[in-house]
Amino acid sequence: MSFVLAAEQLQFAEALHDQLAAADVPAVARQWAAGDRKRGQALWYSLAEAGVAALAVPQRWDGLGAHPADLVIACEELGHHAMPGPIAESLAAVPTLLAVLAGTDEPAADERIAGWLRQLAAGDLIATIAWPPLLPYAADAQLAGLVLVAGPDWVKLAEPGPGLRSVQAGRSLSIVTGKELLAHGAAAAIQQAFEFGVLAGAAQLLGAGRALLDCATAHAVQRTQFGSPIGSFQAVKHQLANVLIALEFGRPLLLAAAVALADDPAGAARDVSAAKVACTDAARLAARVALQVHGAIGYTAEHDLSLWLTLVRAVGPAWGSQRWHRARVLAALAGGS
Amino acid sequence: MDLAEDDQVAAFRAEVRQWLAAHAPATPLPSVDTAEGFGLHRAWEAELAAARLSVVSWPEQYGGRGASLLDWLVFEEEYHAARGPVRVGQNGLFVLAPTLFAHGTPEQRSRILPKMATGEEVWAQAWSEPEVGSDLAAIRSRAARADGGWLLSGQKTWSSRAVWADRGFGLFRTATGDRRHDGLTYFLFSLRSPGVTVRPIAQLDGEAGFAEIFLDEVFVPDADVLGAPGDGWRIAMSSAGHERGLTLRSPGRFSAAAARLVELWQRAGDPADSALADRVADAWIGARAYQLRALETASQPGAGGFHGTGTPAPAPGRARLADSAAAGSGSGRTSLDRGVVGRGAAGGRPAADSSLGKVFWSELDLALHDTALELLGADAELAEGPDAGWLAGYLFALAGPIYAGTNEIQRTVIAERLLGMPR
Numbered sequence: 001m002s003f004v005l006a007a008e009q010l011q012f013a014e015a016l017h018d019q020l021a022a023a024d025v026p027a028v029a030r031q032w033a034a035g036d037r038k039r040g041q042a043l044w045y046s047l048a049e050a051g052v053a054a055l056a057v058p059q060r061w062d063g064l065g066a067h068p069a070d071l072v073i074a075c076e077e078l079g080h081h082a083m084p085g086p087i088a089e090s091l092a093a094v095p096t097l098l099a100v101l102a103g104t105d106e107p108a109a110d111e112r113i114a115g116w117l118r119q120l121a122a123g124d125l126i127a128t129i130a131w132p133p134l135l136p137y138a139a140d141a142q143l144a145g146l147v148l149v150a151g152p153d154w155v156k157l158a159e160p161g162p163g164l165r166s167v168q169a170g171r172s173l174s175i176v177t178g179k180e181l182l183a184h185g186a187a188a189a190i191q192q193a194f195e196f197g198v199l200a201g202a203a204q205l206l207g208a209g210r211a212l213l214d215c216a217t218a219h220a221v222q223r224t225q226f227g228s229p230i231g232s233f234q235a236v237k238h239q240l241a242n243v244l245i246a247l248e249f250g251r252p253l254l255l256a257a258a259v260a261l262a263d264d265p266a267g268a269a270r271d272v273s274a275a276k277v278a279c280t281d282a283a284r285l286a287a288r289v290a291l292q293v294h295g296a297i298g299y300t301a302e303h304d305l306s307l308w309l310t311l312v313r314a315v316g317p318a319w320g321s322q323r324w325h326r327a328r329v330l331a332a333l334a335g336g337s
Numbered sequence: 338m339d340l341a342e343d344d345q346v347a348a349f350r351a352e353v354r355q356w357l358a359a360h361a362p363a364t365p366l367p368s369v370d371t372a373e374g375f376g377l378h379r380a381w382e383a384e385l386a387a388a389r390l391s392v393v394s395w396p397e398q399y400g401g402r403g404a405s406l407l408d409w410l411v412f413e414e415e416y417h418a419a420r421g422p423v424r425v426g427q428n429g430l431f432v433l434a435p436t437l438f439a440h441g442t443p444e445q446r447s448r449i450l451p452k453m454a455t456g457e458e459v460w461a462q463a464w465s466e467p468e469v470g471s472d473l474a475a476i477r478s479r480a481a482r483a484d485g486g487w488l489l490s491g492q493k494t495w496s497s498r499a500v501w502a503d504r505g506f507g508l509f510r511t512a513t514g515d516r517r518h519d520g521l522t523y524f525l526f527s528l529r530s531p532g533v534t535v536r537p538i539a540q541l542d543g544e545a546g547f548a549e550i551f552l553d554e555v556f557v558p559d560a561d562v563l564g565a566p567g568d569g570w571r572i573a574m575s576s577a578g579h580e581r582g583l584t585l586r587s588p589g590r591f592s593a594a595a596a597r598l599v600e601l602w603q604r605a606g607d608p609a610d611s612a613l614a615d616r617v618a619d620a621w622i623g624a625r626a627y628q629l630r631a632l633e634t635a636s637q638p639g640a641g642g643f644h645g646t647g648t649p650a651p652a653p654g655r656a657r658l659a660d661s662a663a664a665g666s667g668s669g670r671t672s673l674d675r676g677v678v679g680r681g682a683a684g685g686r687p688a689a690d691s692s693l694g695k696v697f698w699s700e701l702d703l704a705l706h707d708t709a710l711e712l713l714g715a716d717a718e719l720a721e722g723p724d725a726g727w728l729a730g731y732l733f734a735l736a737g738p739i740y741a742g743t744n745e746i747q748r749t750v751i752a753e754r755l756l757g758m759p760r
């Protein structure tokens with residue numbers, strides 16, 4: 001047993017952090033929200049150069065075939081920096097789905113699928129997916145080069161309806177209509193894709209929670225009232241402590257879910273859902289506390305805090321509600337796992 | 338990165354499981370807080386010790402197996418799953434022993450530890466006083482110099498299991514100085530010495546779970562000073578993390594309770610009551626999180642031997658915790674930290690880190706038992722009968738946020754030492 005990230009993984013996380021910090025993602029996200037996606041797409045491409053888009057793509061299709069923990073690291077950092085775009089969809093769920101559909105034969109049964117995988121890995125393609133009723137909307141379908149819809153056991157190419165605005169500026173949600181059938185008898189592949197999407201979403205939320213705590217602690221040191229930094233007040237301290245506790249005990253669940261997915265994707269439901277529940281709750285607590293600690297300045301659209309506050313509100317309910325995931329944990333436990 | 342148990346650990350788990358299946362009492366022993374129960378729990382410690390299972394993490398020379406933190410976690414999982422009896426010697430085993438390993442003399446270790454390991458000597462903690470709770474440095478009980486030792490006088494209180502315990506340990510003032518923390522000395526003393534009076538105090542469940550200890554010029558030889566005179570505060574604080582953290586309340590305890598809660602829910606839960614189902618799921622998730630975080634700690638380099646040979650090495654990322662907040666942020670712009678939340682976790686600042694665990698387990702314990710009582714409906718009130726263990730567990734859990742440093746104190750520690758908030 002070794003339940004700890006390896007040195008290379010820590011380096012990967014730090015390198016990503018540094019890359020994203022240098023890219024000034026909040027500014028990128030604001031331009032993205034205003035409809036100017038040039039910098040965002042350039043950043044997506046340079047993240048792909050760093051390997052981020054290739055993690056869930058098998059080596060056979062020019063990907064990295066990485067351990068799911070690496071995907072967790074990447075998605076957490078993307079959430080930490082409020083990176084816009086269909087992250088869980090394009091980096092986790094769709095490549096996982098296509099990789100299973102492409103199979104292990106060479107050449108692939110469907111050359112198109114192999115091509116998409118190669119493009120995804122290179123950052124040349126952004127993809128999104130809907131799986132009603134659990135995942136009723138395809139996120140950011142307007143900017144995706146590949147839009148899919150899955151049913152109980154089939155996958156189709158899809159045409160997105162008009163994008164509905166999300167609480168997170170710049171993010172859109174579309175009802176999609178299935179067109180050409182891509183695969184049938186694909187229930188296991190769809191399930192696996194869903195698990196990876198949930199994992200990625202949970203990681204994004206944990207990262208966003210960390211950012212919210214970063215912002216709140218920084219503000220609490222710098223903002224003075226009654227002649228003292230507000231961080232010296234116990235009511236503030238204790239709320240921040242609660243956030244740290246929630247985040248600290250969320251991450252091990254996330255990494256255990258990654259380990260479970262690496263071992264046996266079909267048996268990982270319990271751990272994936274546990275991680276999603278804990279990370280969503282932690283991120284929501286972080287959002288609530290960070291806003292309170294900032295006071296009115298945090299309630300403005302101008303302050304960067306709003307990027308994470310709305311991200312948590314947006315990604316939180318995607319990929320299954322808290323109640324759905326809790327019920328799935330219990331069902332798995334009752335089933336004896 | 339994996340969670341698979343290797344052969345050595347699996348073999349150890351099997352040995353513990355088998356031994357407990359053959360030896361653990363089939364029905365619960367009488368309460369440890371009664372004369373009869375205390376004796377039976379002491380005898381149980383001797384039985385555990387005979388199988389070298391009472392202190393697996395200690396070095397072999399003192400009755401242990403030099404087990405790693407991981408092995409110890411496994412032992413605890415099995416112990417709680419088998420509903421092993423309360424460890425009557427827990428304060429000695431989990432608080433005094435780590436302190437002796439860190440600060441005791443070889444003579445003290447070889448004199449004290451073997452008897453502690455067999456339950457021959459049960460130790461009680463004597464920190465709190467009538468006027469001294471959270472503000473421990475305000476201790477008033479004193480020790481005066483005497484020929485070849487010290488004379489202890491004063492009053493200690495809330496001392497768990499002191500009614501039937503043999504010996505006590507705690508801080509006494511040996512000098513008055515400008516700084517309150519100076520002049521405190523760590524003493525080990527007999528509860529049977531002339532001058533000691535122990536007065537039982539009934540707890541919420543009516544049993545004498547703790548006691549007041551009155552000391553009137555109780556002689557303690559120099560050999561029973563732990564560390565240097567005047568250095569008691571530093572010594573006590575260095576092992577405070579043990580009392581709060583993993584060793585005091587191991588993950589196995591909550592994993593076992595959560596598993597039983599899920600069983601109870603399957604048996605007694607109303608499937609339509611999704612609010613209660615949510616709470617059951619959350620209790621299980623919390624127990625799992627606590628367990629996994631311990632496994633992270635056990636995976637740190639240096640986590641091998643933990644009672645005898647040092648604490649896990651600092652994890653990367655942790656060291657920057659307090660500095661990050663100081664970086665500050667201008668209005669509207671943010672400064673994100675590279676790794677505020679420990680990347681793969683505990684270590685670095687064991688004492689402050691254990692504060693995270695203390696708040697987490699104590700609230701989890703309460704939530705878990707509260708949920709069980711909710712599931713039991715009207716039967717939750719019953720202090721006897723097949724499900725009364727949940728009520729007892731709940732009453733026990735109620736004290737968790739108070740002892741071992743209240744949760745308010747822990748949250749302050751977390752904010753100041755881990756998040757860099759100003760004092």
Ligand SMILES: Cc1cc2nc3c(=O)[nH]c(=O)nc-3n(C[C@H](O)[C@H](O)[C@H](O)COP(=O)(O)OP(=O)(O)OC[C@H]3O[C@@H](n4cnc5c(N)ncnc54)[C@H](O)[C@@H]3O)c2cc1C
Pocket residue numbers: 234461462463464465466469470471472494495496497498547736739740741742743744745746749
């Ligand atoms: C079951 C049980 C067993 C115990 N066993 C032992 C034992 O074996 N040996 C022993 O020595 N002691 C023992 N204790 C005592 C325990 O250590 C104390 O209860 C604890 O230190 C708190 O002290 P207090 O009860 O005096 O509360 P106080 O310190 O008076 O605190 C009362 C309330 O005020 C809050 N408070 C106090 N100071 C602050 C602050 N600075 N900021 C914010 N809030 C604050 C506390 O959090 C608490 O909510 C035991 C207690 C219990 C309940």
